[in-house]
Amino acid sequence: MGSSDIILGGAGIHKSYRTGPVETPVLHGLDLEIRRGEFVLVMGPSGCGKSTLLNIIGLMMSPTRADRLEIDGVDALGLSDAGRTRLRREKIGFVFQRFNLLPVVSAGDNVRLAMRIRGQHPNGRVTDLFDRFGLSGKMDRKPGALSMGEQQRVAIARAVACKPAILLADEPTGNLDSANARHVMDLFGELNRQDGQTIIMITHNEHCAAAADRVTLMKDGRFVDA
Numbered sequence: 001m002g003s004s005d006i007i008l009g010g011a012g013i014h015k016s017y018r019t020g021p022v023e024t025p026v027l028h029g030l031d032l033e034i035r036r037g038e039f040v041l042v043m044g045p046s047g048c049g050k051s052t053l054l055n056i057i058g059l060m061m062s063p064t065r066a067d068r069l070e071i072d073g074v075d076a077l078g079l080s081d082a083g084r085t086r087l088r089r090e091k092i093g094f095v096f097q098r099f100n101l102l103p104v105v106s107a108g109d110n111v112r113l114a115m116r117i118r119g120q121h122p123n124g125r126v127t128d129l130f131d132r133f134g135l136s137g138k139m140d141r142k143p144g145a146l147s148m149g150e151q152q153r154v155a156i157a158r159a160v161a162c163k164p165a166i167l168l169a170d171e172p173t174g175n176l177d178s179a180n181a182r183h184v185m186d187l188f189g190e191l192n193r194q195d196g197q198t199i200i201m202i203t204h205n206e207h208c209a210a211a212a213d214r215v216t217l218m219k220d221g222r223f224v225d226a
């Protein structure tokens with residue numbers, strides 16, 4: 001396997017949170033390797049550090065220390081804040097449990113703005129994604145006038161609009177009923193299989209495992225064998 005088959009490589013990732021004088025270690029030197037096109041689930045008990053890990057991989061937070069963090073061939077350690085933001089915009093798409101759409105602009109503009117921030121012109125891409133995700137005719141609605149499932153599908157459209165190297169999702173079905181959860185999981189599965197989208201997803205939903213290539217279990221800030 002060539003090194004370019006590894007889209008995400010991390011070694012010795014440590015993270016502690018400081019509250020006042022108290023420093024609490026949360027991640028204890030994690031190593032991970034994700035291959036291009038893989039669909040990986042991260043599961044584990046509440047508080048074990050899953051979101052912390054995803055936020056570090058997604059360049060939203062720096063590790064306390066790490067030996068290596070490489071994203072699509074780029075060394076992500078030692079970047080300035082601006083450099084990290086640039087790399088995040090170029091390589092990472094993020095889907096949150098609570099959607100995090102801008103409430104004051106339309107669903108379509110949520111996606112268009114994300115593209116413009118990344119220097120891309122929306123062209124027909126937004127319409128294509130809305131049609132593909134079962135959102136035809138919903139483009140001009142504000143997020144508040146969409147169902148929860150529709151809002152999450154808009155958020156997924158926003159995350160993949162610029163074809164990120166890695167799509168990260170933190171409990172994307174956590175706020176959805178089972179029918180909407182299934183629809184959203186089907187979309188992730190389709191993005192992975194049809195577009196070759198690399199996906200790392202945190203979930204508590206056992207049913208999601210069917211769509212993924214592998215499941216990684218975490219406990220107390222470490223990976224454990226399944």
Ligand SMILES: Nc1ncnc2c1ncn2[C@@H]1O[C@H](COP(=O)(O)OP(=O)(O)OP(=O)(O)O)[C@@H](O)[C@H]1O
Binds near residue numbers: 044045053
């Ligand atoms: N900003 C913060 N400051 C201090 N402690 C934090 C902070 N964020 C998270 N923690 C703590 O770090 C630990 C790991 O949190 P994290 O959110 O990564 O867990 P998680 O596995 O995603 O849990 P859940 O399944 O409930 O979302 C928890 O004990 C949490 O209380």
Ligand SMILES: [Mg+2]
Binds near residue numbers: 051052170
């Ligand atoms: Mg979490």
